[in-house]
Amino acid sequence: MRLLDSLHQSADLDRVVVTPEGTLSRHELLGRASGVAAAIAGERIVAVEATPGLSTIVAVTGALLAGVPIVPIPPDAGSLERAHILRDSGAKLIKSKMSEMSGEISEPSPDAPALVLYTSGTTGAPKGVVISRAAIAAGLDGLAEAWQWTPDDTLVHGLPLYHVHGLVLGVLGPLRLGSRLVHTHKPTPAAYASTQGTMYFGVPTVWSRIAADPAAARALAPARLLVSGSAPLPVPVFDALAALTGQAPVERYGMTETLITVSARADGERRPGHVGLPLTGVETRLVGADRDGESIGHLEVRGPTLLDGYLHDGGVRPPELTDGWFPTGDVATIGPDGWHRIVGRASTDLIKTGGYRVGAGEVEDTLLLHPAVREAAVVGLPHADLGEQITAFVVADPVAPDELITFVAERLAAHKRPRAVHLVDSLPRNGMGKVQKSVLIAG
Known part of the structure; x- marks a missing residue:
């Protein structure tokens, strides 16, 4: 299965991507992305100004088709941060406004690098995390199983398009799994309430604002899943959403270096303050915790979604692993039934x-x-x-x-x-x- 498998089903002319600036069918998106792919073929690495909307989606899709790693640059990055990302990655900045092309494109090896996502830089200069096509595919397939995500779904979100949540899950997920994507540009309560979907993605700030707007929250009641991530969801917000929409939100856990590794299930329990169970193929362990299900320990993970490494001196420096285990830097508890509660950053x-x-x-x-x-x-x-x-x-x-x-x-x-x-x-x-x-x- 190719990374963007459903995109290649170009006979399906449904509007697969909808934004305030316009819509694209699979056929149209493939054509525009193929134009980008042809223009950047042979480049070592490219970057794109990851503004919300079609231009970023087309550029990232084109780079993935061409097999050229792409660096999304946050549109609100300051001049120093932007200069650091371009200098550190050595990426050539591209534009996505290319002519349409047609014809079959052969995707590269699954082990080839797909994205370079820069960390937030809370412990120093932002680091370029190299993520392979295989890791993205494994992560999305794991979520498809956990969330029962199918081509019949319509995903709605307005998250930024330069990180795991908004880009990998929020754009590449629909392109791999065949579901429809509606990107609202901004994740406001009004935008979400006025857009019909079966799945909605948000960070806790988004859900807090929606919970504070009862009419907007109730408008999401027909949805199948309300997914929260990127930070712990406060329990009062969890409870308010459950009361207003008739369903508790699904929480999940991950980070740039590991993609998503733990989640509640669509057909299972959803506990406030907890993020669920490891996805299929992912293992977790706590270091330094007593085996009582209550002690706090340092969370480590291993599985097929881990990064290749960090950009360093023109190459890729492998992560420091212990028998394949990646230290997340987070502390957590794991209950006797395997449910995870993330305490936060160890630091x-x-x-x-x-x-x-x-x-x-x-x-x-x-x-x-x-x-x-x-x-x-x-x-x-x-x-x-x-x-x-x-x-x-x-x-x-x-x-x-x-x-x-x-x-x-x-x-x-x-x-x-x-x-x-x-x-x-x-x-x-x-x-x-x-x-x-x-x-x-x-x-």
Whole structure:
């Protein structure tokens, strides 16, 4: 099976890609992408300004047809970030407005590199992650099984087209599996509510805004799946979506280097605060955790969706694996039944305080239960006696910090309560809507 198998079924003239700027049938998309493929054939690596819409979809599809690795550049990247990506990758910037061509194109080996996706750079300069065609195919097929994703589905989302969630799942998924894609350009409650689909993709910020708009949420009730990822979904948002739409959202876990590895199932249980079970072919393990299903450990994964490596000095530096296991840098728990709960990044979400290990997410979820709290981020700050002090940054209606500290202490073990609560107007977030805890820690 070719990576973009359904795209080659060009006799199907249905409008496979729909955006506010226009629509393309499979036949039209294949023709335009073939023009791009012909124009870049033989290039070592190319890049595209990944603006939302047809031009990016055509460019990425064309590069995949040509067998040329492609680097999507975030359209909101600053000048330094953009220059770093182009310099580090050595990619030639391309445009997708090429003439249509026809004829059969032979796709390259499954082991050939397909995408170079740059990390967010939270621990240094962004790194170019090299992902093979085989890894993408394995990841999408695993999700097709878990989510019962078929050509009869219509996927709706407005996520950016330069990362795993919006590009690999949100564009290459429909092109491989044959479903229809409607990209709304922006993931607003109004855009989602006015677009009929069977599957909707969003990050927690998107779902939080939809849950706060009951009419928009209820408009999604006919959908088959509401999928959340890229960051933990707060339990109150999970509960609100379930109440308003009649179905609990599906959460999944992954990262740039591994693609999606763990997910709840379409026909199975969906638990708030949990991301489900490993996909077929994927294995997970915890390092440094007791085997009680409750202890926090460092999550490692192995399977067919792992990266080839990182771009380095004009070549690819393989990842550092232990018997095939990739250290995700995240901490998690795995219950006796195999269900995973992601605590967060080991560097910022595992707080070691007074001899205890505390997951920031559990404290955040508890703070969000308070009626005055709208957003919460919990970090560990250096403390002479405790090692790290649990510290909360909260966006809330008028409320006393001591009231929030007491609120948590009444619901969790005493050692898990914040020792300090800072009321702020907003939390720093990146383009994916993830809270930048490193900014909070740096002060």
